[in-house]
Every structure is written in structure tokens, then in C-alpha cells.
Amino acid sequence: MADAQQTVERMQLGLVLVELRSRAGASQQEAGAAVRKSPTRISQIEHGKGALKHDDLVRLLELYGAAESERDAVLALAKQARRRAPRRAYTDVLPDAFHRLADLQASASAIRHYASGVFPGLLQSPEYVRAVIEACDGYWWDESSGQVDTRIAFRLEQQRRVFAAVEAKSLAFVFTEDALHNVVGGAAVMRGQVLHVLQLVERHPAISVQILRSGTVGNPALGGDLTVLDFVNAPRIGYAPTLYGPTTYYDQPADTGPMARVFERARELALRPAESKALLIEHLKES
Incomplete structure (x- = not known):
């Protein structure tokens, strides 16, 4: 067959x-x-x-x-x-959709993620994760539903599965400079978040972290958020996370091609990894 x-x-x-x-x-x-x-x-x-x-x-x-x-x-x-x-696309509206997203990330050979105004989820420290999720409690879900600890545990396990994969993945992240200034959880959490990214880069040589400076002209992903997943023996998958609602996946070249091109353009416009690392260190010293 x-x-x-x-x-x-x-x-x-x-x-x-x-x-x-x-x-x-x-x-x-x-x-x-x-x-x-x-x-x-x-x-x-x-x-x-x-x-x-x-x-x-x-x-x-x-x-x-x-x-x-x-x-x-x-x-x-x-x-x-x-x-x-x-x-053209598949929107996952079934229960536990976030588990299936984590499965796709864990099995991908390469992950490219562009984020605007916030540190990408896979790069977030435990304290930053908690602050992000606690800020949503009582707004995106009922405060009495007890989802905070469950969501935090899931995000941290999602990170572990990606970084502890048997075969190292190619991981590329681009995020906008305002993520350094949008305070999440307080000054101590922000300092810890910057240090967390610097430590990740040191521990995982396959990670590329680049910062897109504010005021950069010609960014085709301005204000957006997108992720592109590549696999060894499977079609490329792309998705653009939304603030609310189910995730829509794209696996047709007519869609994933532009998404990959947009990410690469943002990468070209961003500071090089070494320059981004220097900016993080400078920001840490000033905070």
C-alpha cells in the first residue's frame, strides 16, 4: 500500500x-x-x-x-x-490542542520563531512563564478553574522536550527589542529572564537568538508572531499564534513558503547573534 x-x-x-x-x-x-x-x-x-x-x-x-x-x-x-x-489550512479545535502542538515541536528538526513584544515561549524562564500566565488568570479563563499551575507545568515540560531531544534541533529565535522593556512580573523577573536567555545560548550552541531593534525599517512581520517547523521526512508546518482562539496550521508550500521568507527577512534585519548577546549583557548591567 x-x-x-x-x-x-x-x-x-x-x-x-x-x-x-x-x-x-x-x-x-x-x-x-x-x-x-x-x-x-x-x-x-x-x-x-x-x-x-x-x-x-x-x-x-x-x-x-x-x-x-x-x-x-x-x-x-x-x-x-x-x-x-x-x-488550505487546518484549525485544531479539539481538546488538549496544546499537547499536540508540543508533540510537533518536539519532533521537529528545526524551529524558527519570531515574536513581537515578548520573549518567545521556548526561551522564557520559569518566573517569566508564571508571570505571563498569572496575568491571564481570571481574564482568558475563570480564575477559579485552577489552570495556572497546569499551564505553567505544561510550558516548562514543552521546553524540556525541545531542549532535551536526543537529536539536537536547529533553533532560531528573533524577537523585537521592546520585549526587553515590556515589564512582565517586575524588575527581578525581567533580569532573571535576560540572564536565562544568556545561559540558554551558552548551554545550547544550536540556538540562535537575535533581537530586532526598535525603529527598524522594512520589517514584514511587524506586530505579528509566527513559527515555522521543519521535519526530516515530513512537510514543513507553519502557524501564527493568536491572542485568543485555536491554532491554525499550514502545511501547503503556498503558505509555508511565505512564512519562512518573512522569518528570514526579519532575521536579516535583526542584530547578529553576537550583537544581540552584547545587547542582552548591556541591558542586564543597566537593569
């Missing part, structure tokens, strides 16, 4: 199934036996190159001991993955 075209939905489905199978301690051979498929076929599905029929997927989820909420989300995602109608 020929491999199906990889799409965001199929890649997300495959990554979720890998996580569930690993948690259950099952092998690809055992998974294949449960649905009368070869281990090779299970591998194809886990790599986003195919999909299972509904009944086969139900049996697989039973083998993995998936909770009811997990089962419902996986089956809904599989329905999207089986769609044959062409689509």
Missing part, C-alpha cells in the same frame, strides 16, 4: 498514537497484531503516512488503555486525518 500524503492532522495523530503506545509499554508488533496489520504499517501510521479505519483505531485505543477523553479526541482527530477533500 502506498504511503498517504503527510498532513498536519496525520502527523498529529501519529504522534499521539506513539505517546499512547509508549505509555502502555506496547510494541509496534503487538499493536499490529491487535488490528491485523504489520508492524511496518503501524510505523507508517505513527509517522503520519496513513490512517486506520475507525474500528481498528478503537481496538488500538483499547490495547493502549486510553482514557475516555483521550479516546474521543483521538477518534475525532482521526476523522479529520481521513478527509480527502483538499483544504
Whole structure:
């Protein structure tokens, strides 16, 4: 059977199934036996190159001991993955969408992130993360919902999965200079955040951090935020995080091409990594 075209939905489905199978301690051979498929076929599905029929997927989820909420989300995602109608973009409106975003980031070989007015999420210190999330408590969600600690733990685990990956990723970040001056959590948190970035750069040579100075002319990403994910054997994925609402993913070259070009232009306009490091050190001394 020929491999199906990889799409965001199929890649997300495959990554979720890998996580569930690993948690259950099952092998690809055992998974294949449960649905009368070869281990090779299970591998194809886990790599986003195919999909299972509904009944086969139900049996697989039973083998993995998936909770009811997990089962419902996986089956809904599989329905999207089986769609044959062409689509320009995919908006993930299913529960736990942030977990699937983390899966994509963890499996990417390269991450390029441009942020405006704030330090990129993967570069945020634990104290900065807490300050950002606590500022949203009671506004984007009910203050009594207890989401603060859950969201903080998720963000820190998301960072750990990216930086502790077995195969080092190429990581490139560009953020605007006003992120240094937009106070998040107070002066001590901001000093700690700058120091955190400097320490990350020292510990992880594959990281490129560049600052786009205020007043720079010709920035095509002005006021925006975008991320481009590249994979070894899968299509490029791009998304532009929004202040509110579900994440929309793009995997068609007509969309990911411009997103990559915009990032590279912002990178050209920004200070070089060494210059950006010097600016961070200067800012730390003055704060």
C-alpha cells in the first residue's frame, strides 16, 4: 500500500498514537497484531503516512488503555486525518490542542520563531512563564478553574522536550527589542529572564537568538508572531499564534513558503547573534 500524503492532522495523530503506545509499554508488533496489520504499517501510521479505519483505531485505543477523553479526541482527530477533500489550512479545535502542538515541536528538526513584544515561549524562564500566565488568570479563563499551575507545568515540560531531544534541533529565535522593556512580573523577573536567555545560548550552541531593534525599517512581520517547523521526512508546518482562539496550521508550500521568507527577512534585519548577546549583557548591567 502506498504511503498517504503527510498532513498536519496525520502527523498529529501519529504522534499521539506513539505517546499512547509508549505509555502502555506496547510494541509496534503487538499493536499490529491487535488490528491485523504489520508492524511496518503501524510505523507508517505513527509517522503520519496513513490512517486506520475507525474500528481498528478503537481496538488500538483499547490495547493502549486510553482514557475516555483521550479516546474521543483521538477518534475525532482521526476523522479529520481521513478527509480527502483538499483544504488550505487546518484549525485544531479539539481538546488538549496544546499537547499536540508540543508533540510537533518536539519532533521537529528545526524551529524558527519570531515574536513581537515578548520573549518567545521556548526561551522564557520559569518566573517569566508564571508571570505571563498569572496575568491571564481570571481574564482568558475563570480564575477559579485552577489552570495556572497546569499551564505553567505544561510550558516548562514543552521546553524540556525541545531542549532535551536526543537529536539536537536547529533553533532560531528573533524577537523585537521592546520585549526587553515590556515589564512582565517586575524588575527581578525581567533580569532573571535576560540572564536565562544568556545561559540558554551558552548551554545550547544550536540556538540562535537575535533581537530586532526598535525603529527598524522594512520589517514584514511587524506586530505579528509566527513559527515555522521543519521535519526530516515530513512537510514543513507553519502557524501564527493568536491572542485568543485555536491554532491554525499550514502545511501547503503556498503558505509555508511565505512564512519562512518573512522569518528570514526579519532575521536579516535583526542584530547578529553576537550583537544581540552584547545587547542582552548591556541591558542586564543597566537593569
